[in-house]
Amino acid sequence: QLQLQESGPGLVKPSETLSLTCTVSGGSISSSSYYWGWIRQPPGKGLEWIGSIYYSGSTYYNPSLKSRVTISVDTSKNQFSLKLSSVTAADTAVYYCARHTYSLFDYWGQGTLVTVSS
Amino acid sequence: DIQMTQSPSSLSASVGDRVTITCRASQSISSYLNWYQQKPGKAPKLLIYAASSLQSGVPSRFSGSGSGTDFTLTISSLQPEDFATYYCQQSYSTPPQFTFGPGTKVDIK
Numbered sequence: 422q423l424q425l426q427e428s429g430p431g432l433v434k435p436s437e438t439l440s441l442t443c444t445v446s447g448g449s450i451s452s453s454s455y456y457w458g459w460i461r462q463p464p465g466k467g468l469e470w471i472g473s474i475y476y477s478g479s480t481y482y483n484p485s486l487k488s489r490v491t492i493s494v495d496t497s498k499n500q501f502s503l504k505l506s507s508v509t510a511a512d513t514a515v516y517y518c519a520r521h522t523y524s525l526f527d528y529w530g531q532g533t534l535v536t537v538s539s
Numbered sequence: 540d541i542q543m544t545q546s547p548s549s550l551s552a553s554v555g556d557r558v559t560i561t562c563r564a565s566q567s568i569s570s571y572l573n574w575y576q577q578k579p580g581k582a583p584k585l586l587i588y589a590a591s592s593l594q595s596g597v598p599s600r601f602s603g604s605g606s607g608t609d610f611t612l613t614i615s616s617l618q619p620e621d622f623a624t625y626y627c628q629q630s631y632s633t634p635p636q637f638t639f640g641p642g643t644k645v646d647i648k
Contacts, residue, residue, distance in 0.1 A: 453547035470637040524630035
């Protein structure tokens with residue numbers, strides 16, 4: 422059974438860079454059929470796709486966040502990572518990693534709350 | 540960018556009720572529309588993909604329909620475990636650019 426697990430600091434200071442890693446187990450991140458993405462959800466609000474990566478390294482970002490987002494993959498560790506720079510309180514959210522095909526998200530991590538505060 | 544809207548934003552219903560949620564896209568997205576269920580403190584769960592295909596393991600009381608810009612999610616007989624928030628998501632754009640609807644919260648009447 423595929424499992425995804427987010428990890429990283431739960432508290433980030435304003436203007437700093439948020440960094441999260443998603444570890445994939447029970448399957449290979451190098452599968453040619455899937456992409457690996459990040460989605461976030463501010464407290465009490467809806468879902469926002471941040472961006473995705475293919476195992477080859479091709480990346481796709483939400484235009485509204487593109488200038489601040491970097492997603493990378495480490496196939497040797499079966500992990501992919503998110504960096505979001507210049508964070509503000511508006512970036513406080515639960516961050517999910519997920520596997521997706523070209524169109525749907527079928528496996529999700531449990532999510533991790535990241536709070537931006539001094 | 541393709542924008543998604545949902546109606547209603549919330550609804551109250553009783554066990555056994557038939558519930559319908561509507562999702563509308565700002566432009567035609569053919570059948571590139573998925574539905575997710577999210578319970579408090581949990582990750583979303585895929586229910587319906589490609590507008591009307593039931594994900595494996597999802598009860599048959601869930602169904603989806605529509606194409607173009609207008610889509611519906613129907614729960615034929617609401618069960619206690621169905622009280623949750625439901626999101627639609629479009630996947631029409633190439634390269635991948637995903638947008639979720641704002642959600643519809645279904646709670647107990």
